[in-house]
Every structure is written in structure tokens, then in C-alpha cells.
Amino acid sequence: MEGVNWIGVATLYRREVQRFLAVAAQTVGGPVVSALLFLTVFGVALGRHAPALGGVSYLVFIAPGLVMMAVLQNAFANTSSSLLVAKVQGNIVDLLLAPLGPGEFLAGLALGGVTRGLVVGMLTVLAAALFVSLPLANPVLCLFYAVGGALAFSLLGVVGGLWAQKMDHQAAVTNFVIAPLTLLSGTFYAVSTLPEPFRSIAYLDPVFYLVNGFRYGITGHSEAPPLVGILVVLVVNILLGILCHRLLASGWRLRQ
Amino acid sequence: MSDIAPPEALHPSRPLVMAEVDEPTAAIEVNGLEKVYPGAGGRAAKHALKRVSLTIPRGSIFGLLGPNGAGKSTLINIIAGLVRKSGGTARVWGVDIDEQPRTARAAIGVVPQELTLDPYFPARAALELQAGLFGIPKAARRTDELLEVLGLADKATAPARSLSGGMRRRLMIGKALVHNPPVLVLDEPTAGVDVALRQQLWEYARLLNRRGTTILLTTHYLQEAEALCDRIAILADGQIVANDTTDALLRGVEDQELLVDVAAPLSAIPNELRALGAMLATPQCLVFRYAQGSEVVDRVLGEARSAGLRITGVTTRQPDLEEVFLRLVRGVK
Ligand SMILES: Nc1ncnc2c1ncn2[C@@H]1O[C@H](COP(=O)(O)OP(=O)(O)OP(=O)(O)O)[C@@H](O)[C@H]1O
Ligand SMILES: [Mg+2]
Numbered sequence: 001m002e003g004v005n006w007i008g009v010a011t012l013y014r015r016e017v018q019r020f021l022a023v024a025a026q027t028v029g030g031p032v033v034s035a036l037l038f039l040t041v042f043g044v045a046l047g048r049h050a051p052a053l054g055g056v057s058y059l060v061f062i063a064p065g066l067v068m069m070a071v072l073q074n075a076f077a078n079t080s081s082s083l084l085v086a087k088v089q090g091n092i093v094d095l096l097l098a099p100l101g102p103g104e105f106l107a108g109l110a111l112g113g114v115t116r117g118l119v120v121g122m123l124t125v126l127a128a129a130l131f132v133s134l135p136l137a138n139p140v141l142c143l144f145y146a147v148g149g150a151l152a153f154s155l156l157g158v159v160g161g162l163w164a165q166k167m168d169h170q171a172a173v174t175n176f177v178i179a180p181l182t183l184l185s186g187t188f189y190a191v192s193t194l195p196e197p198f199r200s201i202a203y204l205d206p207v208f209y210l211v212n213g214f215r216y217g218i219t220g221h222s223e224a225p226p227l228v229g230i231l232v233v234l235v236v237n238i239l240l241g242i243l244c245h246r247l248l249a250s251g252w253r254l255r256q
Numbered sequence: 257m258s259d260i261a262p263p264e265a266l267h268p269s270r271p272l273v274m275a276e277v278d279e280p281t282a283a284i285e286v287n288g289l290e291k292v293y294p295g296a297g298g299r300a301a302k303h304a305l306k307r308v309s310l311t312i313p314r315g316s317i318f319g320l321l322g323p324n325g326a327g328k329s330t331l332i333n334i335i336a337g338l339v340r341k342s343g344g345t346a347r348v349w350g351v352d353i354d355e356q357p358r359t360a361r362a363a364i365g366v367v368p369q370e371l372t373l374d375p376y377f378p379a380r381a382a383l384e385l386q387a388g389l390f391g392i393p394k395a396a397r398r399t400d401e402l403l404e405v406l407g408l409a410d411k412a413t414a415p416a417r418s419l420s421g422g423m424r425r426r427l428m429i430g431k432a433l434v435h436n437p438p439v440l441v442l443d444e445p446t447a448g449v450d451v452a453l454r455q456q457l458w459e460y461a462r463l464l465n466r467r468g469t470t471i472l473l474t475t476h477y478l479q480e481a482e483a484l485c486d487r488i489a490i491l492a493d494g495q496i497v498a499n500d501t502t503d504a505l506l507r508g509v510e511d512q513e514l515l516v517d518v519a520a521p522l523s524a525i526p527n528e529l530r531a532l533g534a535m536l537a538t539p540q541c542l543v544f545r546y547a548q549g550s551e552v553v554d555r556v557l558g559e560a561r562s563a564g565l566r567i568t569g570v571t572t573r574q575p576d577l578e579e580v581f582l583r584l585v586r587g588v589k
Binding site: 008011089096255 | 293333336337338339340356357358359361362366368370372373374375376385386388389390391392393431
């Protein structure tokens with residue numbers, strides 16, 4: 001039996017956090033500002049005449065959606081770009097040579113992504129609170145969904161970063177998969193008001209449950225049974241975790 | 257450039273992570289190793305290693321030679337865990353790389369052929385990071401010592417981009433040594449390195465070796481292998497074509513050449529000398545091939561004098577590794 005390389009995991013995690021903090025204006029400041037811009041455009045400019053949604057004002061409705069979008073996108077960006085940049089620069093060998101098993105490797109990397117997602121999310125909540133008063137109905141659920149969502153997209157970022165061989169690939173995944181997923185999962189509208197078949201499709205989208213669950217934690221109004229959301233978060237993370245572990249153990253796109 | 261110096265600076269102790277592994281007789285042992293790179297995008301698959309078996313004795317400086325594309329890096333990268341083998345087994349410091357991949361990786365320090373540094377990390381930070389990834393606690397790290405020994409102390413905080421090629425090479429070597437591994441693997445450590453630094457790196461390799469580190473290196477400089485390695489294996493087209501001590505390899509080349517310069521140009525080779533296998537290199541120079549240890553030299557000189565030739569010069573040519581190498585490698589393709 002080989003023991004756990006705790007120092008190795010902690011070092012990798014610290015490296016992942018340092019990487020985004022070193023360029024915080026771009027990795028933290030940028031996403032917070034763009035979330036606020038969305039809030040201004042959709043909430044203040046358009047939403048003034050929009051009807052209340054899900055039992056709250058439009059602004060209060062979309063604010064948690066925007067926060068969750070920032071959390072998910074940034075968690076994804078951290079792991080995928082860390083892996084891709086290391087592959088392109090070649091210094092991925094530093095990690096591959098180190099005595100880190102797939103689980104340890106994944107833990108360090110994914111926790112880094114979760115941290116970036118949560119830091120951006122937290123700052124977005126604080127900034128949004130300047131414009132709109134958020135009730136924060138259930139802080140524990142908020143945290144559960146924020147962490148669960150960040151972890152799921154961190155893991156997705158690992159898959160994306162492993163798959164991508166050049167910047168183009170990563171941009172394609174970000175633009176054609178992650179952006180639509182995070183924009184079209186009930187961020188700006190109530191899924192329950194969609195016409196069929198879009199409404200049924202929306203309920204099949206796991207990301208909707210992340211956004212909706214987080215919104216429920218903030219506003220206290222949910223479009224889906226809360227228990228289903230919790231189950232979705234757990235199942236999605238377990239499946240993605242197993243997938244990532246398998247990919248890393250097999251050396252897919254890392255060890256030739 | 258500062259020197260790679262004080263020998264006293266290194267810990268002679270074994271790495272912490274390896275404390276529980278008994279010292280094996282073979283530092284590295286590969287058996288029937290196979291590698292086929294799958295063909296992608298229309299390229300044919302490449303059979304890069306063909307049933308390669310090799311034992312690198314503990315305590316040796318082992319040279320792996322071979323022409324471009326022979327499979328040297330492939331072999332090294334499999335041992336390092338960077339490339340997945342297609343078949344066979346590999347053990348590092350007695351540990352099977354499939355059964356205990358992390359323990360095997362902790363036993364080995366690898367400097368890959370390509371220089372890859374994260375430009376974000378200056379030398380000190382890069383060494384600290386690597387030590388951390390290897391699970392070395394802060395108190396047991398040897399960052400300053402490595403910076404000192406590798407002549408990078410004054411560049412400790414300079415951005416990696418500002419380091420010269422030779423400095424980067426040294427930093428890569430430092431990164432491979434953070435965990436004080438019993439086995440150090442260097443893939444072309446002196447490619448693109450100036451003469452002075454090459455000498456320093458040799459010295460450093462010898463020093464580490466005296467301290468008990470087994471070293472496996474690849475090189476295209478045959479003098480380097482001759483000067484540094486006590487054992488040499490030659491890989492050609494994915495197969496081991498020679499594996500012996502450096503001395504034995506050199507002794508193995510039977511043919512020596514004797515060149516005899518004569519005062520007057522010869523129109524024909526005198527019969528007595530023809531019987532000894534003489535050839536004319538130029539009208540004033542006779543060449544004899546003979547097996548090492550035979551008495552040909554004595555006889556040639558006697559016969560030449562009795563044939564009335566005035567000898568103005570005698571030279572012998574010793575075989576060198578280059579000849580051994582070329583002969584063995586030519587035999588393969
Ligand atoms: N990732 C890869 N995919 C496909 N073929 C590869 C790959 N890496 C190496 N090869 C092929 O395998 C063979 C052995 O390559 P390798 O890099 O091991 O040679 P080498 O002995 O290190 O050569 P050099 O002296 O040039 O460094 C070559 O034919 C090479 O083209
Ligand atoms: Mg090579």
C-alpha cells in the first residue's frame with residue numbers, strides 16, 4: 001500500500017490558487033465586473049418592466065443566477081486552463097513525474113477550481129448586494145449548491161483540459177458548451193414559464209438544478225422539488241469524479 | 257557564470273520517501289519492454305521499443321547511446337512514467353512501476369530531453385514547488401543547497417524567462433534532485449551546453465555518483481560516454497545491440513590500424529608485406545589491419561626493413577567508441 005501524499009496535494013492546491021490570484025484582475029475582477037454588467041443590462045434596464053418571477057422581483061431573480069453562472073464558469077476555467085497551459089508549455093511533466101496518484105492529482109486540481117469559483121461567487125454576491133437586496137433565505141443550501149456546482153464544473157474543466165490539445169480546443173469548449181449551459185439553464189428566466197417542449201427539456205438539464213438550487217437558497221423560491229436538486233448535485237459530482245479519476249488513471253492525453 | 261561547486265554541500269543521506277525500501281542490486285531493471293506508438297492522422301504506428309531488457313546496476317553511471325529515433329527517450333520516459341508501455345515490466349529501485357507507481361516515481365529523478373519550465377516560477381519557487389509535489393516537508397527541503405550547488409543562488413528569484421539555456425538546464429537538474437533520489441536519469445543533459453558547463457556537469461554527475469546515486473544518461477557525444485560512463489548500452493531501432501562495460505566494449509573492437517610512412521614512393525607492395533595484409537593508403541604510406549595483441553607490428557617493421565624500405569614514421573590508431581557505435585548501429589538497419 002502506498003500512503004497519501006498529503007504535502008503533494010496541498011502543494012498542488014496552493015499552486016492552483018496562486019496561479020489565479022497572481023492575475024486576479026483577469027481571473028476574479030473580470031468575471032465579477034461582467035456579472036455586474038449583466039445585472040445592470042438585464043435587471044436595471046430591461047427588468048424594470050419585467051414581471052416578477054418566481055415570487056420575487058426580476059432583479060432579485062436574476063442576481064443569484066448570475067452569481068451561479070460566474071461560479072460555474074470560473075471553476076471550469078481554472079482547471080481547464082491550468083491543465084491546458086501546462087500541456088502547451090510542457091511543464092505538465094513536473095506533475096506527471098511527481099508521486100501523485102490520480103485521486104491526489106484530481107483533488108489538488110479540482111479544489112483549486114472550487115476555490116476560484118467560490119471566491120468569484122462570493123465577490124459577485126457582495127457586489128450585487130450593493131444594487132439589490134438579497135434575502136439569503138437559506139445560507140446552508142446556498143453554500144451546498146455553490147460548492148457542489150463549483151466542484152462539478154471544476155471536474156468538467158479537468159475533462160476539458162485533458163481533452164484540449166491547444167488553446168482553440170479550450171475556447172471551443174468554453175464558447176460552445178460551457179457558455180450555453182450556464183446561460184440557458186434558467187439564469188435569466190423561470191424555466192416553469194417556458195413553452196413546451198423547452199420546459200421539459202429544461203428539466204432534464206442538470207445545470208438548471210444547480211442554478212435553481214442556489215437561487216432557492218437565496219430567495220426561498222424553487223422551481224423544482226429541493227430534494228431532487230440535492231440528488232442531482234450529488235449524482236453529477238460522483239459521476240464526474242469517477243470519470244475524471246478513470247481518465248487520469250489511464251493517462252488519457254497526458255501519458256502517451 | 258558561477259561554478260557548480262562545493263561537493264560538501266550535499267546530503268549523503270537517502271531520500272526520506274525511500275526509507276522503507278531495501279537497497280536493491282539493480283537500480284533499474286526492464287524486461288521485455290515493448291512500445292508501439294499508435295499511428296494517428298494517417299501516420300503509421302511506430303514500434304519504438306522491441307523486447308528491450310536492460311539492467312542498470314546500482315551505483316553505476318550508465319550511458320544509453322543510439323542514433324536519433326532509436327528509442328532512448330521512449331525507454332527513459334517509460335521508466336519515468338511519462339509514457340505508457342505496450343508490454344513488458346519495469347522496476348525502479350526494486351519497485352514495479354505498475355504495482356506501486358508512486359513509490360517508483362519517488363525513487364527516481366528525471367530530467368527530460370526538452371527544457372520545460374513554467375515561466376511563472378523563479379528558480380527558488382520552482383524547487384520549492386517540486387519538493388512539495390514530492391511530499392518533502394518544508395524542514396527537510398534542500399532548496400538553498402541545490403541553488404548553491406548548481407550555481408543558481410544569485411538567480412533564485414529572477415523570472416524563469418530570464419535564465420540562459422545552461423541555467424535552465426541546471427534548474428531542471430535541481431528539480432530532479434529535490435527528493436534526493438537514489439536514481440537520477442538525464443536525457444541528453446549536455447545538449448546545447450558549452451564546454452565549461454559540460455565539464456561542470458560531468459564533475460557534478462561524478463560527485464553524485466560517488467555519493468551513491470545511480471545515474472542513467474543518454475548522450476550523442478561519444479567522448480562523453482567514454483569519459484563518464486562505466487557501462488554503456490547501445491540502442492538501435494528499438495533494440496539493444498550492445499550492453500557492456502565501457503572498457504569491454506572498447507576492447508571488443510579487434511581491429512587496430514598500423515600506418516607506416518616510407519621515404520620513397522612505392523609503385524608496388526613488396527611481397528613479404530603483402531603477405532601481412534598491407535595496403536597502400538598513399539604511395540608513401542602502408543596500412544596494416546591487425547587484431548589487438550598479435551605480433552603483427554614487430555613482424556611488419558622487421559619485414560619492411562629487410563625489404564629495404566626506409567621508415568620515416570609509424571602510427572597506430574586505437575579504436576574508439578565511435579567505431580564501435582557505427583559498426584553496431586550499421587548492423588541493425
Ligand atoms: N509521441 C509519439 N508518437 C509517435 N511516435 C513517437 C512519439 N514519440 C516518439 N516517437 C517515435 O518513436 C521513435 C523513438 O523516439 P525517441 O524519442 O524515443 O528516440 P530517441 O532515441 O530519444 O531519439 P533522439 O536521439 O533524437 O532524442 C522515433 O521513431 C519517434 O519518431
Ligand atoms: Mg531522445
